[in-house]
Amino acid sequence: xxxxxxxxxxxxxxxxxxxxxxxxQRKLLxxxxxxxxxxxLGSPAALYLAAAGVGTIGLADFDRVELHNLxxxxxxxxxxxxxxxxxxxxxxxxxxxxxxxxxxYSERIxxxxxxxxxxxxxxxxxxxxxxxxxxxxxxxxxxEKKTLISGAILRFDGxxxxxxxxxxxxxxxxxFPEPPPPxxxxxxxxxxxxxxxxxxxxxFQANEALKxxxxxxxxxxxxxxxxxxxxxxxxxxKLERNPSCLLCGENASIKELFDYELTCxxxxxxxxxx
Amino acid sequence: MNQPSAEIKREGEGxxxxxxxxxxxxxxxxxxxxxxxxIESMLTLExxxxxxxxxxxxxxxxxxxxxxRSLKNEGYEILEVTPLNETDWAILVRNKEME
Numbered sequence: 001x002x003x004x005x006x007x008x009x010x011x012x013x014x015x016x017x018x019x020x021x022x023x024x025q026r027k028l029l030x031x032x033x034x035x036x037x038x039x040x041l042g043s044p045a046a047l048y049l050a051a052a053g054v055g056t057i058g059l060a061d062f063d064r065v066e067l068h069n070l071x072x073x074x075x076x077x078x079x080x081x082x083x084x085x086x087x088x089x090x091x092x093x094x095x096x097x098x099x100x101x102x103x104x105y106s107e108r109i110x111x112x113x114x115x116x117x118x119x120x121x122x123x124x125x126x127x128x129x130x131x132x133x134x135x136x137x138x139x140x141x142x143x144e145k146k147t148l149i150s151g152a153i154l155r156f157d158g159x160x161x162x163x164x165x166x167x168x169x170x171x172x173x174x175x176f177p178e179p180p181p182p183x184x185x186x187x188x189x190x191x192x193x194x195x196x197x198x199x200x201x202x203x204f205q206a207n208e209a210l211k212x213x214x215x216x217x218x219x220x221x222x223x224x225x226x227x228x229x230x231x232x233x234x235x236x237x238k239l240e241r242n243p244s245c246l247l248c249g250e251n252a253s254i255k256e257l258f259d260y261e262l263t264c265x266x267x268x269x270x271x272x273x274x
Numbered sequence: 275m276n277q278p279s280a281e282i283k284r285e286g287e288g289x290x291x292x293x294x295x296x297x298x299x300x301x302x303x304x305x306x307x308x309x310x311x312x313i314e315s316m317l318t319l320e321x322x323x324x325x326x327x328x329x330x331x332x333x334x335x336x337x338x339x340x341x342x343r344s345l346k347n348e349g350y351e352i353l354e355v356t357p358l359n360e361t362d363w364a365i366l367v368r369n370k371e372m373e
Contacts, residue, residue: 016309022317
């Protein structure tokens with residue numbers, strides 16, 4: 001399919017990048033990215049992916065927009081408080097770029113539905129705000145052989161990595177075998193987060209997603225980036241695949257998906273749902 | 275499609291050499307400005323076969339310099355840039371091998 005004059009204008013500043021051209025733009029328009037969470041990380045990531053012309057964006061979030069979200073969740077507007085985040089997000093993304101097909105998932109994502117959803121996508125971007133979801137997303141990406149671009153933020157700090165165990169790299173569980181003990185890690189709600197930090201890490205996730213789609217640059221697979229906004233410093237740690245990983249190791253004990261359920265602030269339990 | 279629309283012959287400087295190119299496709303970009311001149315040239319080349327020749331006509335003065343330079347940076351072979359009249363230039367470019 002030929003590009004319309006409007007598409008040529010819209011994407012001109014990236015089409016003239018060295019080696020980009022129409023072929024790379026076509027790859028973006030054909031790409032399907034699933035974003036878990038339309039919050040602090042998912043918002044900037046989704047906006048830039050939509051702006052770049054990623055053709056299909058899946059947005060999953062069962063929350064509604066609240067006023068305290070707006071300090072960092074830039075997909076949503078004051079007038080949209082009370083709406084489902086995925087509906088508010090879809091409207092923002094389609095206003096920005098009508099080329100983009102936005103699929104929304106407002107149901108709770110669990111072990112029983114996640115594989116059926118992500119199987120239709122090329123890659124997954126995790127912008128969730130809790131450990132049960134992070135582990136569920138990682139495990140489902142492992143079983144579905146999907147590249148996972150993982151970002152996390154707290155206070156003035158951020159983390160970023162790409163997990164591609166299907167291509168020989170480590171998975172999230174190689175780094176964090178199990179969720180941390182209950183109460184050992186404060187949530188964003190308890191500890192606060194600077195909105196700009198969410199923007200920075202979310203945009204790094206968008207950047208890595210574009211690189212993975214286009215097959216350019218140096219992947220963050222096997223690399224873990226740690227960012228501090230107060231000192232404006234980055235540290236990179238090399239990540240190796242863990243041969244005894246519970247999920248992707250040689251004698252892996254996790255053979256199927258399950259949910260960790262956040263039952264109360266002091267208890268995270270493993271809930272097998274077959 | 276892509277039938278040769280013209281055979282262009284040029285005499286080499288002082289050597290009596292005659293270079294000739296079959297033009298496989300014409301692209302009229304008169305009225306277009308940069309960077310669209312470059313982008314549309316590149317999109318057309320991407321549709322063409324390896325080593326085919328495209329003749330691009332432009333009338334935006336910076337395009338006569340910028341389009342050949344940008345295409346060359348992308349690996350295309352610039353064969354000629356020729357003024358056609360007081361306002362127009364023809365850029366003759368050969369497509370690269372398929373990646």
